[in-house]
Amino acid sequence: MGARHAGRLVLVAAGLTGLLALAGCGKGGQGAATPPPPQVVVSQPVKKNVQEWDEYTGRFAAVEDVEIRARVSGYLTAVNFQDGQVVFKGDPLFVIDPRPYQAAADAARAGVAQAQASVQLAQRELDRARDLRQTQAVSQSVLDTRSQQLQAATAQLLAAQAQARAADLDLEFTSVKAPVTGRVSNHRVSVGNLVSGGSAQSTLLTTIVSLDPIHFYFDADQASYLRYQRQSRSGERPSSRDNANPVILSLPDEQGFTHQGRIDFVDNQIDDGTGTIRARAVFDNPDMVLTPGMFARLRLVGRPNYDGLLLPDAAIGTDQNRRFVYVVDKDNKATYRGVTTGPLVDGLRVIREGLTAGDKVVVAGLQRVKPGAAVTPVEQPIQAASGGTP
Template identity: 60%
Template sequence: MAQLRSIGHLSWAFAALGVLLLSACDPASQSRADGSPPLPQVVVSTPLQKTVAEWDEYTGRFAAVNEVEVRPRVGGFLDSVNFRDGDIVRKGDLLFVIDPRPFEAELAAAHAGLAEAESRLELATRELTRASDLRRSQAVSETVLDQREQERAAAQAAVMAARAEVRQAELNLEFTRVTAPISGRVGRHLVSEGNLISGGTTASTLLTTIVSLDPIHIYFDADQAAFLRYVRMAQAGTQPSARENQSRVVLSLPDETAFEHEGRMDFLDNQLDRSTGTIRARATFSNPDLLFTPGLFARIRLLGRGQYDALMLPDSAIGTDQTRRYVFVVGDDGIPQYRPVEIGPLVDGLRVVRSGLEPTERVIVSGLQRVRPGAPVTPVEEPLADAGAPVRNAEAVQ
């Protein structure tokens, strides 16, 4: 038993010696010369520098460039519907046919009226010629000649009126074939064959609707703070005005994560909405595969700031003090200094620091919880690298 106790005491002695050796090799656990506790160890890095471009993100809604309510120009019984609901139609395609027989009869009557008027004009012309010959020989009075001239002028006017009636009858007959006024996607037919419809007035029967799809508009609203920022940048020359230049816009659909669709700004309203304090803007996108549909929501981004050289840090280096953000900068004396900063968006996993920091300053990026203002630390320098996280509202310029 005494031998076993000796072996146990030796084991504990060796273990204690090992712990002392490991502690002596760890700089963070070494005591200082004056016997005070070791300084806390922190990781410091200089900010990463990149040229970035920031984007403002809005929610927009697609709207057709052209939208038409198809209504008849003449009334009558609907003979046929010549499309399938939801079809893509081209301008001039036949959509509806109204019973043409009453209009064919009106055209025939108009032609008959024109023939009668032309016959009266021919008679009036002969009588005027005869009266002119007789007047030279003083066989008729000047009054008779004037009367014949008036009759001929009236006959000419009657012919012109009859020709107008023929043209009107031809148009009415043509309007019995209702064609697509624009190219696009047609809606469902709202009136079935055999129904009596009215036409030619503001209360004409609505037959269907057509919306154009390529190109397509998207409308969105910007708040007045963003509007003023855009105006200031245009006045300073750092970014062109959206009113005068078709600024680039990128778009992402609700089921997409990347902003892969590119369009151009083409309209900015002339005043802000009094009730919401926002201004309406519009961008145009090409839509060759007809993926974008009027009424669909999407996220859009437009350049919020011109390109600039940014300082970037990981979020772990940035603390929050009520409403302010701050970092700790370590100088040559090893004492952390509190530094308020203004931050921006994430770019490739790092946070943009807009102000409050110099490019050469060493910032504590790890171990922030061990820092006490005015208390020295042991800095360990490590260079920063891109974190590779998804880009949010900003991008690095290659």
């Protein structure tokens, strides 16, 4: 009986242990703590006076691009410049053998002297005939003949003088001078070669491009052109056709837009092949760093100044084609808010529509937020990047 009683006690103890274990599991399952809302960083948008710029890529072009061609024919006797140097208007570049043209100029001047002598003789003959006519010593026909001879001699003198001027021009053209200030290319013809001049097929000797000032050509899309036109009509922004609107420019090896210029031309039609319209800006180039043919980026005033709101790009999500942010309300719940964005300013994105200055926007931890769900906000101010470009 003692052994049997001991066995029953073991079984009862084992059953109680199991019931206690089950009871403990049940109590723990019902009392498990709910996880706290996710922690996120929230900030109010930065308020800043914004100047928006539209950016375009274009190419520099010389204001003056001149082909230097021979205007008279002859043998080249001198090249008076170093290839690629800067030359000034009026500098002598080439010399074509002037001796034949000097001889022609001398002969033309001799022709002028001969014609002047003929005029003087015809004038004396006419004067004599007039005196004799008063005494009826000569007929009227003789007087008329003397008058006609003076007119013919005068015409010959005019022709001789014109021929002399042409000969002097040809002689002057033997010295080929720079028509503009700029950088000269290499000489295309060496000394001793025969060059032809005075026609459309005249020998090309070299080229010169002016450098200061310099033009910059770029193409604006049709949508931007229409926006500019409407802004001009509403008085928000002056038209670049009538005003020298400011532009800024950055070279390929530069971070900021440091070169300042102005618009000085807008084309009269939109290209039907590309849907763009060509415009031109002009820049001062005293150090002649800007070179025709070089690419660069240009920014043109896109909209009038306004007080804008800015956020870091990390705070902005993308839902298909729409941008959005999460705004935390007074109950610490995240609300989905669609926004319209603009350009970057000092490293922050302009928010054109969808926010107010007092909104608290999730700027970090965006991936942990669900629309309408509670969050644990930690407020931090937004730091704008220093040294940003306009």
